[in-house]
Amino acid sequence: MKDYSSYVGIVGGGIAGLTAGCALRLQGIKTVVFERSEKTSEYGAGISISPNGFGLLEKLGIKDSLMNESFSPSRVVMSHLNKEIIAMETEVITASRQNLIKVIHQRYLELGGEVFFNHECSSLDQGACEIKFSNDETYKVVHILACDGIKSPIRQKHFPSTGAPIYSGYSAWRGIGISNSKDIQFNLGPGSHVVNYPIDNSGRTSFVGIVKTEENGDSWKMKGTKEELLEDFEAYDEETLSLDQ
Template sequence: MIEGQSIAIIGAGIGGLAAALALRLRGADVKVFEQAEALGEVGAGLQISPNGAAVLKALGVAPQLRALSLRAKAVDLCDYRQGRLVCRLDLARYVPDLEYCFVHRADLVQLLYEACRAKGVAFEFSQTVSDLGAPDAPRITTQSGLSCTPDFVVGADGVKSMMRPALGNMSVPRFSGQVAWRAIVPNTCDHPDHAVVHMAPGRHMVSYPLRDRSGVNLVMVQERSQWAEEGWAQRDAPRNVQAAFCDFGGMAKSLLGGLDKVHLWGLFLHPVASCWGQGKMALVGDAAHPTLPFLAQGANMALEDAWVFAGSLDTQAPLQQRLDVYQARRKARVERTVRAAVGNAWKYHLSAPPLRWAAHSAMRAFAAIAPRQLVGQFDWLYRHDVIAEQS
């Protein structure tokens, strides 16, 4: 049982905050260490699919999520030239009971932070953890000299996790040959409440509205050999994106014209961690399994991890057995998700005209004949309910 146990969490991202809340709701004494000074307006849009929304509901924040997000009605796959629709996954019509929404990352982080504070989770900002101690004897030390010896430590410290190698996961990330830019632009084209994937040879762009629909979130992906750093803070000039996507027409063209502040990040392939928990330490979220963004599952998998981790830890089995249960419940699902994300880029980026034409025609035909099956191919992902699984 974890009631009264002291648990330190490294990182106040979505994984760390959701884990903090889930553990606190089970009675643990939780403190979060975050390197940033505060939880500011960082990041851009996230898609929360029904599997992630189920966790937020179980954490008691569904009403706040609804107030801050837009309900997604469909996912449209379009050709890049004039924006012609290839096929539509009609979320509103075929999965009315499931919530799929668009939310600003900063709003979701703030919402989880406030829920944590209301339940008594403690926070230490401007504290970069620099040392963890040993897995069996954790001792957290921060760059500014704070130190503590909690009963357990959770590494929710993202893609450049320090706990990941500390648990023996030594793999080196490999550049995927793709980079992504992200930006929020003014909604000058009355963008529908759809996620629109504009597909082009070697590139694609995803757009969807955010908040009060005054802005549109854009992610532009390009295959290229020139390497770019992995991380969320690197800026780039709008003209570089506009040049790379200059042949896009229709709505995409007008959205690209509104670019002002643009971030660039290199997309890297990381093997899923082979060890998720050892001694008195465990990983959640990107720290265990960074994924390419092509299935929009980074935040959703972190939410699922957080819930499953808290439930797995809160039993009377020997500690290592609890950690093994956590890993066994998560690893295969996460690996499947990471693989599916890699596969999507290939589908979106088809180059050879005959293959591209044939693939788009097949998608159109499938959508017309079997629209339910088109959405249903994602049932394994969206309808998976970690709350029901655990109860």
């Protein structure tokens, strides 16, 4: 048994786990994050942060470094099948999820936080504050934070009344291409919508296409073909789908 009894043990080194780690380190509380992967996630496409998140980014001291690695569109243009309905001012930070995680992770380390990769929690004892891992290691900590994502096995085991996630009826195509647009483009269509936004100053642009579908598996890593994508969005014109990559 490894004695980390003066540390808060955080299971999951995603956005929630690393953010919680930064917040605790800023209060001088010792923390250790246990992440099952061998490094922080490189998956994901664009992610947007609205003004209600800016205050937290500032408190954690990461707003400026994130701004350097992201974009701040000032307009959102709403259209229906490429016919503009309205353009509105907006205040939002648009980034790649990879950069967001990188910035939070760097800040966490700067604040003296520790991360143990290749540590997959297999069970935990809430009363004794012990966490067991599939590599046969056990850690004793002072408190346990479960930040193991939307499908959290810890939540399902220890808080069964919360239930499993329910499929919304919509699936999202995600990708990153190149475009000159500086706006958030929100395009509505039949049973679907497409959102594009720049994620940095070099023209990298996030594509999100949402379609109504039957549940067909759930993974951020599932791949589809360009033909399948074009079929799902055949009602839209070429300009909406014309990112260069």
